[in-house]
Amino acid sequence: GENVEQHPSTLSVQEGDSAVIKCTYSDSASNYFPWYKQELGKRPQLIIDIRSNVGEKKDQRIAVTLNKTAKHFSLHITETQPEDSAVYFCAASLNNDMRFGAGTRLTVKP
Amino acid sequence: EPEVTQTPSHQVTQMGQEVILRCVPISNHLYFYWYRQILGQKVEFLVSFYNNEISEKSEIFDDQFSVERPDGSNFTLKIRSTKLEDSAMYFCASSVGWGETQYFGPGTRLLVL
Numbered sequence: 001g002e003n004v005e006q007h008p009s010t011l012s013v014q015e016g017d018s019a020v021i022k023c024t025y026s027d028s029a030s031n032y033f034p035w036y037k038q039e040l041g042k043r044p045q046l047i048i049d050i051r052s053n054v055g056e057k058k059d060q061r062i063a064v065t066l067n068k069t070a071k072h073f074s075l076h077i078t079e080t081q082p083e084d085s086a087v088y089f090c091a092a093s094l095n096n097d098m099r100f101g102a103g104t105r106l107t108v109k110p
Numbered sequence: 111e112p113e114v115t116q117t118p119s120h121q122v123t124q125m126g127q128e129v130i131l132r133c134v135p136i137s138n139h140l141y142f143y144w145y146r147q148i149l150g151q152k153v154e155f156l157v158s159f160y161n162n163e164i165s166e167k168s169e170i171f172d173d174q175f176s177v178e179r180p181d182g183s184n185f186t187l188k189i190r191s192t193k194l195e196d197s198a199m200y201f202c203a204s205s206v207g208w209g210e211t212q213y214f215g216p217g218t219r220l221l222v223l
Contacts, residue, residue, distance in 0.1 A: 001168075032209055036153075043201060043214040044153060089153060096141055096158035096208060097166040103152055 002027040004092050006101025014109050019080050021104045023090035024072040032093040033066060033073050037086045038103075044089060048075070080108045112136045114215035116202050122221045123192055131187045131218045133202030142185045143203040143212060144177065146170065153201065159185065160208075192222045 003026040013019050025033075031052040036044035050057045050064045050073065057064050061080075066073040077084055085108045090101040115134045123129050135142050144156040158166040159177055176188045185204075189196055199219050203212040 034211065036214075043216050046211055046213070049211060091153075093209070095166055096143070096160075096205075097168070098143075098155055098212065100153040100155075 002030055002092055002094060002097070002099040004090060004099050004101040006090050006104060008104060009102065010105045010107070012107045012109065013080050015080060015082060017080055019075075019077045019084070019106055019108075021075045021088055021090070021106070022072060023074070023092075023101050024070075025092040025099075026071070027092070027094055028068075028071060030092040030094045032098075033064070034091050034093070034098075035062075035064060035075050036089045036091065036100075038089060039086045047088075077106075080106075082108050082110050084108050114202055114204055114213055116200075116215040116218050118218060119216065120219045120221070122223065125194060125222055126191050128188065128190050129192055129220060131189075131200050131202075131220070133185045133187070133204075133215055134183050135185055135202065135204030136206075136213060137183075139204035139206050139213075141165075141205045141208060141210070141212075142177075142179070143205075144187045145201040145203065145214075147199045147201065147217075149198070156187070189220075192220075194222050196220060197222045 006023045034049035038044045061078045063076040087103045117132045142159045147153045155168045156171045199217045201217045202215040205212045
């Protein structure tokens, strides 16, 4: 089955700096790659997603890139703010079987 | 904005007991899912459900688990003979179509004593 690796496990940045989180996946047939933000005790919330026919997608301060050949995808957050502090999960999906990475705890220091 | 809802928010049960976790997916969504998240760990896929049938399930989803859509709005996860290691947050999710964005409910925190 699909295996998703996510790095780093923790990331601390100064407010205003950029943050990058990277994921790799094992099944080349996976075709949908969402990113979820989870605040403590809350549900995962979708922040951005990308499909395998697209290499890059941007939504304001958030962007995701996908390299199908290398089977990796990344989340980029620019101009980070303290409210960006949360755990971020990447996921890879084939059909409706979605597998998550282990999560990255992002801390944005004011 | 419509949301997935789940009840109860918290459930405490004795080991060996059966529990039923309930979810109301977003009304026009056709695909439903259950996930598990052990405290401090990643979200784990359990099962997906469409047209009153399981469409995908993970290795975690063994005979101890079952899912059902008992009526037009609810989607349930039954855990038989609960074990200590079943203690986790259980999230329901739904999507409008196959391979579409999944929206998560607030979760049910299950504690097995």
